[in-house]
Amino acid sequence: MMQCPHCAHPDYILFGKNRGAQRYRCQACRRTFQTLRRGKDPALKEQAQKLHLEGLGLRAIGRILGVHHKTVSRWLVQAAG
Structure with missing residues (x-):
């Protein structure tokens, strides 16, 4: 309920x-x-982390996921804690 x-x-x-x-x-x-x-799908944030660990840059990750590179940066900072 x-x-x-x-x-x-x-x-x-x-x-x-x-x-x-x-x-x-x-x-x-x-x-x-x-x-x-509201907001982006949490799976996108997880995918951004995986792509970052594979060595891709913020702009490349942003292009792949269809989000701004500053959004990718913010997600990674938040994930790092």
């Missing part, structure tokens, strides 16, 4: 749409949320 990602409360109501995605409003904390996550 779905619950609020902010307070984990199970009670919510429909609260309109955002770019076609259903929005919900928590009955406990009154914050809104939606079920769809």
